[in-house]
Amino acid sequence: MNRPCAIALAEPYAAAKAAATPTFGRCAFYRVSLPNYTYDILILGAGPAGTAAALALHGHGLRVALVDKACFPRDKVCGDAIPGPTLTAIRRLSEAWYQELRTVQPQASAAASRLFGPAGQELLIQWKKPTFNSPRQQFDDQLLQLVRRHTATTILEGYAVRDVHTSEQGVQLLSADASQPPLTAQLLLACDGANSVAVRKVLPRPLDRNYHCAAVRAYYTGLIGTDAHTSEFYFLRDYPAGYCWVFPVGEGVYNVGFGLLSAEVAARRVDMKQALRQLLREHPQLAPRFAAAQPLTEITGFGLPLAGRKLPLAGSRCLLAGDAASLIDPLQGHGIDKAVISGILAAEQAIRCFQQQNFSLAYLQNYERAVHQRLGRRLQRSYRLMQLLAAWPALLRLGFWVAQRRPFQHWLIRLIG
Ligand SMILES: Cc1cc2nc3c(=O)[nH]c(=O)nc-3n(C[C@H](O)[C@H](O)[C@H](O)COP(=O)(O)OP(=O)(O)OC[C@H]3O[C@@H](n4cnc5c(N)ncnc54)[C@H](O)[C@@H]3O)c2cc1C
Known part of the structure; x- marks a missing residue:
């Protein structure tokens, strides 16, 4: 049964409200409040990319919030085939987390x-x-349970992001619900899926x-x-x-x-x-x-x-992961593994940014190179093969x-x- 969202939201929102400075219109709030970041890192989207990023950020002393418009367990339209590299990537983070993830029910061995x-x-x-x-309803919930049980991440469910502002100073998320306070951070990991609001606002591209x-x-x-x-x-x-x-x-x-x-x-x-x-x-x-x-x-x-072409995956104070980064294998339709792998790579880059205190675009673009190095060649080959099969x-x-x-x-x- 779904947990009521209000319970999950009450405590962090109270803290965020207390931290927020008064606002006189959106832009004024942005300028005034950014130095008092609510969090170090905001992860937008608690699907496989976002939860994997939160797990990979564990233990580095960063204040992380994972924000999703849905209340979990939530459905996600998918084929529900969990590709092997998904599990391998979680196992590399922690054997115990992998074992816990494997117990998800229902499941059918493929x-x-x-x-x-x-x-x-x-x-x-x-x-x-x-x-x-x-089924993704259960699988994604199991991933989120790992974050809930094993990390200090603040989980904000029922927070639908309407707008994203980024600048050289930081990032601000605005809720579609005016009663929910804006959230600010030094860095945004945008893991909000195929219809990403972050992509539209920060790195727009035509369909x-x-x-x-x-x-x-x-x-x-x-x-x-x-x-x-x-x-x-x-x-x-x-x-x-x-x-x-x-x-x-x-x-x-x-x-x-x-x-x-x-x-x-x-x-x-x-x-x-x-x-x-x-x-x-x-x-x-x-x-x-x-x-x-x-x-x-x-x-x-x-x-x-x-996937299949080179897209920018880093913007001002923002990294894209998972479907927001267009990483689905064109031949198989697999994207869960790419989401988890890119979420972890984004988290690793974020950790380096905080260690070096370097949030410049040039430094963030190291993430882009890491994704292309890890996944790019195979995905481009898949795209070419898919095109060939469709044409012939x-x-x-x-x-x-x-x-x-x-x-x-x-x-x-x-x-x-
Ligand atoms: C029909 C179909 C079949 C598929 N079959 C498979 C398969 O069998 N195997 C496979 O590996 N892949 C499959 N895929 C691809 C796979 O579903 C995606 O690649 C994967 O879900 C990407 O994970 P993600 O974390 O990037 O995004 P998502 O899983 O989409 O998660 C994004 C999260 O962001 C949240 N969000 C979105 N917008 C906002 C907002 N404005 N504010 C707050 N939160 C927001 C959403 O609620 C969601 O929880 C399939 C896709 C489709 C459509």
């Missing part, structure tokens, strides 16, 4: 993936290092539909012929720049979705919800699976900002044919991760 080709070909891949699927995916998903039960530990991917003749997925998430429930490059959605005016319903009704392999299935939720849509659907058929020959399977597994 021991194998079954790939269905556009011409009905089938390929079963057994993973050597299996990970798991878990490029060639680097963006639209996706819809719903939960179903009562599927026929699926395996509780096998994630299924359907590559579609009619939509070469996308795929459909059926992922078990435990307790007989399946996360079912469809994602497609936004450029194609716009060009062909695809109604994504309608397209998913039609696939479940008519696709030769999906239809029998869903003959007696019951939907547990509505079909809901959300965007995926894809015959390549996918060839890929299935080749991958069905045993010696090539190892190569394919490495390629798609």
Whole structure:
């Protein structure tokens, strides 16, 4: 059951109010109050990027606040496949935190993936290092519980940020609720996801539909012929720049979705919800699976900002991480691991900034280089491969044919991760 937000907010807001100087309009408040920072670091967004950043900042004596508009546990539209590098990154921070995260319930081990080709070909891949699927409502809450239990982070739920001001002196967040006081800090880690207000205000960029995916998903039960530990991917003749997925998430429930490059959605005016319903009704392999299935939720849509190009990730007193930094793998649609890894890299840069007392843009840009070094090459390769497959659907058929020959399977597994 959701905890009431007001309880989580009362104490820190009282402190923030006490610290705030009187205001005579937004700009005046900004100039007057910035030297009295409420916090050293504000983390905006308590998804995987924000919680990982908070965990990585633990033990450095910094006053950190983690701010989210939602009250947890909250849903997040996702495929719920938790990529292995997510767990590896948390394990590097602490073995105990990793063990705690692994206990999240419900979950389904993702021991194998079954790939269905556009011409009905089938390929079963057994993973050597299996990970798991878990609904984001529970998984993200488990991450936040780690922050709550093991760090001194101030967690502010139910604080929807409407505006972000940054300058050479610091950063200020303004709430959409006028009764909530502004928050100030020396540094902002913007982890507020695909529709980031921080990106809009600090590092605005136009939407490029060639680097963006639209996706819809719903939960179903009562599927026929699926395996509780096998994630299924359907590559579609009619939509070469996308795929459909059926992922078990435990307790007989399946996360079912469809994602497609936004450029194609716009060009062909695809109604994504309608397209998913039609696939479940008519696709030769999906239809029998869903003959007696019951939907547990509505079909809901959300965007995926894809990686594959170099974007600025550092602005004045601000670092972007996770979806706010457009880091989703264009081939697999995985973004949770990139969010956690970039959140940790942002925290490490923040620690260096405080150690050196250097908050200059040039110094913050070291973070940008660290992200590109750690993730850039692989993500750019994924983007090129995704483009190739979308432009030349015959390549996918060839890929299935080749991958069905045993010696090539190892190569394919490495390629798609
Ligand atoms: C349909 C779909 C399927 C996907 N499937 C997978 C998958 O199976 N595996 C995978 O690895 N990735 C998947 N992804 C990608 C994955 O969901 C994201 O990459 C991941 O959630 C990014 O984490 P994040 O912390 O950057 O952002 P988020 O998880 O989006 O968290 C951002 C947080 O910021 C908060 N916030 C936003 N705006 C404000 C504001 N103004 N004020 C205060 N708080 C705010 C939100 O409430 C939220 O809690 C999928 C995405 C979609 C859309």
